Amino acid sequence: MKNLERITLNPNVMGGKPCIRGLRVTVGTIIGLLASGQTNEDILKMYPYLQAEDIIAALSYAAWRSEEIEVPLATA
Numbered sequence: 835m836k837n838l839e840r841i842t843l844n845p846n847v848m849g850g851k852p853c854i855r856g857l858r859v860t861v862g863t864i865i866g867l868l869a870s871g872q873t874n875e876d877i878l879k880m881y882p883y884l885q886a887e888d889i890i891a892a893l894s895y896a897a898w899r900s901e902e903i904e905v906p907l908a909t910a
Contacts, residue, residue: 838898840891843907852895852907854888864892 842856852861859881867877874889 837887837891837894839908840888841895841907842909844909854884854892857883859884859888861892861895864889865896868893 840855841852843850843852847853848858848860877889878884
């Protein structure tokens with residue numbers, strides 16, 4: 835899946851948690867914000883260096899993980 839290229843794993847960034855494009859924003863943070871009722875627009879205002887595609891990538895990654903499918907990720 836092309837948008838999963840935006841998700842990176844680096845043991846030196848955020849304890850090795852999946853992050854958006856090597857930034858210090860984890861997939862879990864994005865998913866948690868969405869789960870708490872924040873909109874995509876709210877998240878993009880909170881993190882102006884993110885892009886709408888990053889939120890889609892976080893959702894895609896979370897969906898894959900919920901099915902326990904391993905997806906190869908780019909390293910940061």
